[in-house]
Amino acid sequence: xxxxxxxDDQEIVRTGMAxxxxxxxxxxxxxxxRDGLQAxxxxxxxxxxxxxxxxxxxxxxxxxxxxxxxxxxxxxxxHVVIVTTFDDEEYLARAVDAGAGGFILKDSGPRxxxxxxxxxxxxxxxxxxxxxxxxxxxxxxxxxxPETATRLSPREREVVVLLADGLTNAEIAxxxxxxxxxxxxHLTNVQAKLGARNRVEIAAWAWRSGxxxxxx
Numbered sequence: 001x002x003x004x005x006x007x008d009d010q011e012i013v014r015t016g017m018a019x020x021x022x023x024x025x026x027x028x029x030x031x032x033x034r035d036g037l038q039a040x041x042x043x044x045x046x047x048x049x050x051x052x053x054x055x056x057x058x059x060x061x062x063x064x065x066x067x068x069x070x071x072x073x074x075x076x077x078x079h080v081v082i083v084t085t086f087d088d089e090e091y092l093a094r095a096v097d098a099g100a101g102g103f104i105l106k107d108s109g110p111r112x113x114x115x116x117x118x119x120x121x122x123x124x125x126x127x128x129x130x131x132x133x134x135x136x137x138x139x140x141x142x143x144x145x146p147e148t149a150t151r152l153s154p155r156e157r158e159v160v161v162l163l164a165d166g167l168t169n170a171e172i173a174x175x176x177x178x179x180x181x182x183x184x185x186h187l188t189n190v191q192a193k194l195g196a197r198n199r200v201e202i203a204a205w206a207w208r209s210g211x212x213x214x215x216x
Contacts, residue, residue: 001028002121005048007039007065008083009057013106017052017083020110027117036060040068043078050120051080052104055091063094070099070197079120101198119168123184123199151193157211159186164203164212 004027006014011034018029030046033039035057043051051069055062066080081102082095092103101123104116152160155176162172169187173180187199196202206212 002026002050002117003028003030003046003048004117005029005031005033005039005042005046005051005078007033007036007042007051007057007062008054009034010054013054013083017113020113021117023110024114027114034058036062036065039065043069043076047076048078050117051078052083052117053080054083055095063091063098066095066098066100079123081116081120096200096204099197099201101200103200122169152190156186156190156193159183160190160202160206161212163187163199164206 004021006017006029008014008017014032014034018032021027021029030048031042033042037060039051039053039057039062040060042048053062053066057065062082066082068074069077069080079101080099081104082092082100083104083106084092085106092100095103102116102120104113108116158176159172162175167175169180169183172183176183187202190196190202191198194202194205196205203212
């Protein structure tokens with residue numbers, strides 16, 4: 001079972017997400033939080049696998065709660081998926097830097113919500129190209145080329161480009177005619193070479209460096 005914590009200041013949002021997720025056989029909503037402080041408390045008590053975190057909450061907002069959960073000395077670090085709307089783009093950029101592992105829209109349907117939880121639990125958290133590409137394009141720079149990319153193998157660069165376009169591990173594997181396990185191995189190696197905390201940071205680096213989006 002994937003253990004999930006819902007953190008949102010709107011009770012109706014938490015209730016709706018809980019109803020959707022509780023209908024899934026492999027997902028268990030273990031706790032709710034109405035603000036960032038309560039979210040940190042609930043994480044300590046329930047140790048969820050995935051936290052669905054709103055950004056704009058009272059007392060402690062989602063960004064500050066995220067930074068607390070992803071700090072190196074944190075005693076327990078769940079996968080954090082930011083639940084957002086498109087008018088939060090400035091906050092989303094900051095969420096990437098704070099270590100968010102994925103993003104989903106508040107008005108996403110039941111199927112995508114459940115997929116977001118499963119993807120995050122599996123470390124395959126770029127679930128929505130509509131969010132991914134729009135968000136990560138903000139990191140594009142005018143640099144002539146990615147200097148750090150010289151440390152990546154040609155296959156690793158191919159994997160990173162597809163990741164930055166919003167593809168899941170399974171989709172990358174199909175596109176490159178390799179196994180999902182091989183994709184994960186490449187991403188683990190890339191993560192170590194870049195010093196990235198998760199696949200979102202890998203994708204952000206690809207856009208910042210100019211490796212991604214060359215034809216966009």
